[in-house]
Amino acid sequence: METKRLLPIGEAGALPVMKRAGPGRRRAIVTALLLAPSTLWFVALLVMPLVVVLVFSLGERAPAGGYQAGFTFANYLNLPARLTAFTNTLTLAPVGTLLCLVFAYPLAYFLAVKVKRAKLMLLVLVILPFWTSFLLRTYAWIILLSGKGIPSWLAVVGIEGVRLINTPTAVLIGIVYGYLPLMVFPIYVSLERLDKRLLEAAADLYADPIATFRRVTLPLSLPGVVTGCLLVFILLMGEYLIPQLLGGGKVFFIGNALVDLFLQSRNWPFGSAVAIALVVIMIVAVGLATRWAKHQGATREVSLL
Amino acid sequence: MNKREFLYHLRRYQQGSISRRQFLGATGLGVASAVLATELGLRPRRAFAGDIGDRVSLCTWPSYHDPANLEVFTQATGATVEMTVFGSNEEMMAKLQAGAAGYDVLVPTNYTIRDYASQNLIQPLDLAQIPNHDPSAHDTRFTGEGAVDGTVYAVPKDWGTTGYVINSSEVTEGPTTWKEFWDLTQTTHSGRVMVHDYQLTTIGNALKYYGYSFNSIDAAELAKAEELLLAVKPHLFGINSDYKPSMLSGDAIMSICWTGDAVQLRRENAAMQYVLGREGGEIWTDFYAIPADAPNVKGAYALIDYLVTPDINAKEVLFHGYPSTDARTNALLPKELLEDPILYPAAEVLAPLEFGATGLITNEARAELFARFKSA
Numbered sequence: 001m002e003t004k005r006l007l008p009i010g011e012a013g014a015l016p017v018m019k020r021a022g023p024g025r026r027r028a029i030v031t032a033l034l035l036a037p038s039t040l041w042f043v044a045l046l047v048m049p050l051v052v053v054l055v056f057s058l059g060e061r062a063p064a065g066g067y068q069a070g071f072t073f074a075n076y077l078n079l080p081a082r083l084t085a086f087t088n089t090l091t092l093a094p095v096g097t098l099l100c101l102v103f104a105y106p107l108a109y110f111l112a113v114k115v116k117r118a119k120l121m122l123l124v125l126v127i128l129p130f131w132t133s134f135l136l137r138t139y140a141w142i143i144l145l146s147g148k149g150i151p152s153w154l155a156v157v158g159i160e161g162v163r164l165i166n167t168p169t170a171v172l173i174g175i176v177y178g179y180l181p182l183m184v185f186p187i188y189v190s191l192e193r194l195d196k197r198l199l200e201a202a203a204d205l206y207a208d209p210i211a212t213f214r215r216v217t218l219p220l221s222l223p224g225v226v227t228g229c230l231l232v233f234i235l236l237m238g239e240y241l242i243p244q245l246l247g248g249g250k251v252f253f254i255g256n257a258l259v260d261l262f263l264q265s266r267n268w269p270f271g272s273a274v275a276i277a278l279v280v281i282m283i284v285a286v287g288l289a290t291r292w293a294k295h296q297g298a299t300r301e302v303s304l305l
Numbered sequence: 306m307n308k309r310e311f312l313y314h315l316r317r318y319q320q321g322s323i324s325r326r327q328f329l330g331a332t333g334l335g336v337a338s339a340v341l342a343t344e345l346g347l348r349p350r351r352a353f354a355g356d357i358g359d360r361v362s363l364c365t366w367p368s369y370h371d372p373a374n375l376e377v378f379t380q381a382t383g384a385t386v387e388m389t390v391f392g393s394n395e396e397m398m399a400k401l402q403a404g405a406a407g408y409d410v411l412v413p414t415n416y417t418i419r420d421y422a423s424q425n426l427i428q429p430l431d432l433a434q435i436p437n438h439d440p441s442a443h444d445t446r447f448t449g450e451g452a453v454d455g456t457v458y459a460v461p462k463d464w465g466t467t468g469y470v471i472n473s474s475e476v477t478e479g480p481t482t483w484k485e486f487w488d489l490t491q492t493t494h495s496g497r498v499m500v501h502d503y504q505l506t507t508i509g510n511a512l513k514y515y516g517y518s519f520n521s522i523d524a525a526e527l528a529k530a531e532e533l534l535l536a537v538k539p540h541l542f543g544i545n546s547d548y549k550p551s552m553l554s555g556d557a558i559m560s561i562c563w564t565g566d567a568v569q570l571r572r573e574n575a576a577m578q579y580v581l582g583r584e585g586g587e588i589w590t591d592f593y594a595i596p597a598d599a600p601n602v603k604g605a606y607a608l609i610d611y612l613v614t615p616d617i618n619a620k621e622v623l624f625h626g627y628p629s630t631d632a633r634t635n636a637l638l639p640k641e642l643l644e645d646p647i648l649y650p651a652a653e654v655l656a657p658l659e660f661g662a663t664g665l666i667t668n669e670a671r672a673e674l675f676a677r678f679k680s681a
Contacts, residue, residue, distance in 0.1 A: 250544065
C-alpha cells in the first residue's frame with residue numbers, strides 16, 4: 001500500500017494487478033471525458049477556422065467580392081501593400097505594452113507592498129472600469145480627446161493648438177487606459193507572493209533600497225512582468241477598436257486592415273493572407289519573448305544561488 | 306418615452322448630433338408626444354395583417370429615421386424596430402454576403418440594387434403588401450433603379466446629393482469646386498478636413514479633381530485619383546462617414562457631406578454651408594428592400610409600408626433633411642423646405658451630377674484602391 005500511495009495517479013493503472021486495472025482505465029476515461037469539451041472547442045473554434053483561413057489565403061477574390069477557389073501565392077506577394085499597417089502595429093503594440101508596464105509596475109508595487117488597509121477595495125477599483133462596456137469607455141475618450149475636451153482645457157492655461165484625437169498619441173492613451181488592469185494584476189500577484197524576509201535579508205547585508213529592488217524585487221517579480229507584457233502585447237497586436245475610434249482612420253492597425261478587407265473591399269483571400277501573416281508574426285514574437293524570459297529566469301536563479 | 310429612446314437621445318447628445326436644447330426638448334416633451342403618437346398610431350389607416358412578431362430589424366444609415374416615428378410603429382404593432390447603421394454600401398453588402406445577417410429591411414442606394422438582386426441577396430417585392438406606396442407619385446428619374454429587368458426589388462425612400470460642408474466661420478475662401486476642396490485640404494486647412502469612409506464618394510470626388518467621371522473605373526484615371534488621395538491623407542483630420550460630431554465640436558471644418566447631414570448640421574450651427582462642387586459629383590436615391598433571408602418578412606412589409614405613408618414620410622423628411630421622391634409627401638411639407646437650396650439645388654449645379662453606376666459596389670480596382678488609401 002505504501003508504494004501505491006507514492007505512485008503518480010496516471011501510473012496506478014499500470015500495476016500488474018487485474019483488479020486495479022479497472023479503476024485506472026476508468027480514470028483515463030474520466031480524464032478523456034473531462035478534456036473532451038475543451039478539445040472539441042479548440043478543434044471546432046481554433047483549428048478548423050485556421051485551416052479555413054489558410055485555404056482561403058491561397059484562393060482568389062470572387063468577382064462580386066468574397067472567396068473563390070484557387071491556388072495562388074499572389075495574396076502573400078501582395079502583403080507589402082499593407083506594410084504601413086504592419087509597421088504601425090509593430091511599433092505601437094510594443095510601445096503601448098511598455099507604457100502599460102511603466103504605469104502599472106509602481107501601482108502594482110504600491111498595492112502589493114505598501115497598502116495595509118482597504119487593499120481589497122483598491123484592487124476592486126483597478127478592475128472597476130471592466131464593469132462597463134469597453135466600447136462606451138473608448139467613446140468617452142473620443143469626447144475627452146477631441147477639440148472640446150482636454151485640448152480646450154490646455155488652451156485655458158495657455159497651451160494652444162494641441163491636437164490629440166486621431167493621432168498615435170490618442171491611440172496610445174486609449175491603449176494604456178484600456179489595458180492597464182491586465183498589466184497590474186500579474187505583477188501584483190508576483191509581488192504579493194514575494195517573500196518579505198528576502199528584503200530584510202538584503203537590508204541586513206547593507207544593500208540600499210535601489211540595490212534591493214534591482215537585485216531582489218525586480219528579478220522575483222519578473223514572471224509577473226513577462227505574463228503581463230505577453231497578455232497586453234498579444235491583445236494589442238490584434239487591436240481594432242482603439243485605433244478605429246481614437247485614430248479616426250488615420251492610425252491603422254492590422255486589425256483595421258483586416259476589417260477593411262472583409263467588410264469594405266470584401267477581398268477574403270487577401271484578408272486571410274494578412275491574418276496568417278499576423279499569426280506568424282505573433283508566434284515568432286511571443287516565441288522570442290518567452291525564450292528571452294526563460295533565459296533571464298535561468299541566469300537569475302543561478303545568480304541568486 | 307421609454308428608456309431605449311431616452312438613451313438614444315442621450316447618446317446623440319453626447320456625440321454632438323443634437324444640441325442640448327434639442328435633447329431636452331426631445332426628452333422633456335417625451336410623455337406628451339408618446340400619448341399623441343399612440344393616438345395617431347392607432348388610427349385605422351394602416352391594415353396590419355395580424356401579428357407581425359415582436360421585432361423588425363432595420364439596416365440603415367446614421368440619423369436617417371425619426372425615433373418618434375419608429376416608436377409610433379412599435380406602439381401600433383407591438384414590434385420593436387432594431388436599428389443597425391452602416392458607413393458604406395460595401396459594409397452593408399458584406400454583411401448580407403456573409404449570410405444570415407438577420408436583417409428584415411435594408412436601405413440600399415440606387416447603384417447597388419442590381420448587384421444585390423443578381424446575387425440573390427434581396428427578394429422581389431410584392432407591392433400589394435405595400436399599399437401606401439404609389440409608384441405613380443414618384444419621379445422615375447430618381448426611382449427607376451428599384452426595378453431590375455422589370456421586377457421590383459426596392460421602393461424609393463428619398464434622394465439626395467453628395468457635396469461638402471464647410472464651417473464658413475473658419476473656411477472663408479468660399480470654395481465652389483472639388484478642386485478647391487482638395488487644394489484647401491492640402492494647404493490652409495490641413496488637419497481639419499474629413500472624407501467619407503466610403504470608396505464611392507471619396508474616390509469619386511477625387512476623380513472630379515481632374516474632371517474625370519465620378520464613376521470612372523479607368524486604370525489611368527484611378528491611378529491619378531489614388532495619387533491625390535495619398536498626397537491628401539496626411540492632411541486629413543479623419544476618414545469617417547459619421548462626420549457630424551467632429552464638425553459640431555469644431556475639430557473638423559470641412560467634410561464630404563450628404564444633403565441631409567448638411568441640413569442637420571445647419572440646424573445646429575448657421576455657419577455650416579453646403580457646397581456642390583461645380584465639376585459635378587453624385588446624385589443618388591436610397592430605397593427600401595427586403596433581404597432574401599429576412600427572418601421577419603411580414604414585419605418588413607409592415608415597416609416599409611408604414612414608413613412610405615405620406616404623412617409619416619413627411620415627418621421623416623423634417624427629421625433627416627433629405628428630399629422625398631414622393632409627390633404626395635412633398636404636398637405635406639412646408640414651403641421653405643421645398644425651396645431650400647440644400648435639398649433642391651439649382652438646376653445648373655444639379656445638371657453635372659451623376660448617379661452611381663451599377664457594378665461599382667463590386668468593382669475590385671476601386672475597392673483595393675480605397676483599402677490602400679486607408680492603410681497608407
